[in-house]
Amino acid sequence: AAGVIQSPRHLIKEKRETATLKCYPIPRHDTVYWYQxxxxxxxxxxxxxxxxxxSDKGSIPDRFSAQQFSDYHSELNMSSLExxxxxxxxxxxxxxxGREQYFGPGTRLTVT
Amino acid sequence: QKEVEQNSGPLSVPEGAIAxxxxxYSDRGSQSFFWYRQYSGKSPELIMSIYSNxxxxxxxxxxxxxxxxxxxxxxxxxSQPSDSATYLCAxxxxxGQNFVFGPGTRLSVLP
Numbered sequence: 001a002a003g004v005i006q007s008p009r010h011l012i013k014e015k016r017e018t019a020t021l022k023c024y025p026i027p028r029h030d031t032v033y034w035y036q037x038x039x040x041x042x043x044x045x046x047x048x049x050x051x052x053x054x055s056d057k058g059s060i061p062d063r064f065s066a067q068q069f070s071d072y073h074s075e076l077n078m079s080s081l082e083x084x085x086x087x088x089x090x091x092x093x094x095x096x097x098g099r100e101q102y103f104g105p106g107t108r109l110t111v112t
Numbered sequence: 113q114k115e116v117e118q119n120s121g122p123l124s125v126p127e128g129a130i131a132x133x134x135x136x137y138s139d140r141g142s143q144s145f146f147w148y149r150q151y152s153g154k155s156p157e158l159i160m161s162i163y164s165n166x167x168x169x170x171x172x173x174x175x176x177x178x179x180x181x182x183x184x185x186x187x188x189x190x191s192q193p194s195d196s197a198t199y200l201c202a203x204x205x206x207x208g209q210n211f212v213f214g215p216g217t218r219l220s221v222l223p
Contacts, residue, residue: 031208042213056210096208099144103155
């Protein structure tokens with residue numbers, strides 16, 4: 001079965017640079033969620049989208065923005081990167097009527 | 113206090129034993145409860161979901177939910193070394209809403 005696709009899988013950036021993470025949900029899933037997981041931490045919700053509209057917002061810094069496109073893929077844009085942004089970034093998808101979320105493999109961002 | 117709490121671990125059990133993982137939550141409006149398994153550096157993998165009070169069994173896994181006590185648990189029977197991972201409890205209020213995760217319990221199954 002098709003799963004959530006994330007790219008890139010690994011990304012190394014310097015402080016103050018920008019990064020763009022991409023997420024392609026499972027086919028026919030219309031809702032996308034972004035989570036950030038720091039070392040030894042549980043995943044923290046950042047933001048979600050349904051039908052290209054922002055659905056909910058969590059602890060996402062103002063330096064980050066995201067959007068969902070007409071094909072339901074989503075991009076997380078991160079600017080003015082800080083050392084503390086180094087983490088695993090997961091995208092998950094679901095149907096609006098479904099309760100279960102399925103996670104992608106994640107993007108490991110390292111800020112140096 | 114976190115919204116979702118889990119026993120801190122690490123939890124060590126011998127191969128073939130039953131592993132018992134516990135989770136409590138503070139939001140009485142929570143409707144859906146999930147257990148995810150996460151290997152180090154990998155993404156969370158859905159193991160079980162439960163929405164109604166009682167037990168739900170799937171193979172070696174049994175989830176138990178008690179909404180009155182705001183408690184959900186996961187039992188793993190016949191534990192295998194491959195079950196060694198961090199188990200995350202996740203909770204949400206409604207369809208399409210984000211999850212709140214617990215801190216996770218690290219399980220180690222000893223051969």
